[in-house]
Amino acid sequence: MGRRRAIAKGQTILWQGETASAVANVLSGTVKLSATTADGREQILGIVGAGGFIGRIDDKASAFSAIALNPVEICLFPRSAFVAMAEHHPEVGAALLERALADLDRARRWLLMIGRGTAIERVAALLVDFAGESTSTRHAFPLSRGQMADLAGLTIETVSRQLGKIKSAGLIAMPSRDIFEIRDMETLRAIAGEQPGNRPH
Amino acid sequence: MGRRRAIAKGQTILWQGETASAVANVLSGTVKLSATTADGREQILGIVGAGGFIGRIDDKASAFSAIALNPVEICLFPRSAFVAMAEHHPEVGAALLERALADLDRARRWLLMIGRGTAIERVAALLVDFAGESTSTRHAFPLSRGQMADLAGLTIETVSRQLGKIKSAGLIAMPSRDIFEIRDMETLRAIAGEQPGNRPH
């Protein structure tokens, strides 16, 4: 049930300020939630992957936009149908609640990082996050420098410089500019100020 | 149902890093959710008032502490009982979901403010929030300068200086140090960068 829809990379699914009458489920791909201040500064507020939920349950205006970072498939529901389903199928509602609380947790952890972390701490946190639970040491950057900057609340230049610092400290290697290899995960986590399980997305 | 419990001002209800086996509902009073970095910098992640929910549904460690800002009454449930109730009573689950999504919204709005806002914008946003929907122009600061700083991701000194600036610009008056009167709400909202409905808590 719901209408399936393909979204091209870079296309906006939901506009900041819009009051959407539909909600969506992400089937595949990655979506960024980002807001822009009146004078054009952008901040990424969250990243939604497969299984994630986009939209509002009430009819208020959205505080942020949802934009596809790569080709995305979503499943659209009218809001009323969605709410009804959540109320009649407890297991759906419970899953939704669980996800909302997990998202809330991530948003709050990120809030600490942005509010109190230095530039190098934020960039280290991004790297730790990109590495995820994966055992392999080699990774591609899933985000451009600009997107990393918008996520960390920094500028492109600062992100680039901090990556340089981390590289020359021997914590990572960067064989090409969109690939990094973790050399010292322990120190990296320490810089990121990682309490166990500190993953923004 | 659940055990009722009175908490004194300043007492910690939930410790950062703790894995609590109980969740709580706030009956009265105000609780701050705050996290502290390894080197002692604190960031308030959220404010929970009456009707709010504290705790985790899973058994992971909490990323933040919950501390009473004033005398608080809470109602404690074992986590399992709470989860069961949410699953068997759809309307409870729905209410919980609604609140979680609202909290998520506030956290994300605050993330934008913290990530991209200047000091004066953050302080103005606090004032607008304190004023709330109230029609009266005179208000008491519900938080100390230090708490405002921890909430805005600034230092006490910066909060004090920005308040001074806002005062001498004639946007507010401060007849005593814990009372303020709004003189120019429109400009204040404009500085806060308020998209309609931009309230962090």
Add this chain to the structure above:
DNA sequence: CGACCAGTTGAGGTGGTTCAAACTTAGTGG
């Protein structure tokens, strides 16, 4: 080859922090 785009590097400016001192206010006891 040349244009373009993302990323890097450099130099200088600035907003917010840090450290320190003065001030205010409420509470306490002589």
Add this chain to the structure above:
DNA sequence: CCACTAAGTTTGAACCACCTCAACTGGTCG
């Protein structure tokens, strides 16, 4: 009623992390 204290706040000066602006580099695609 007046020190005296203690906690919170304000103010000042110097510093530094990050931003801004600008030039440069290295890939990629026509």
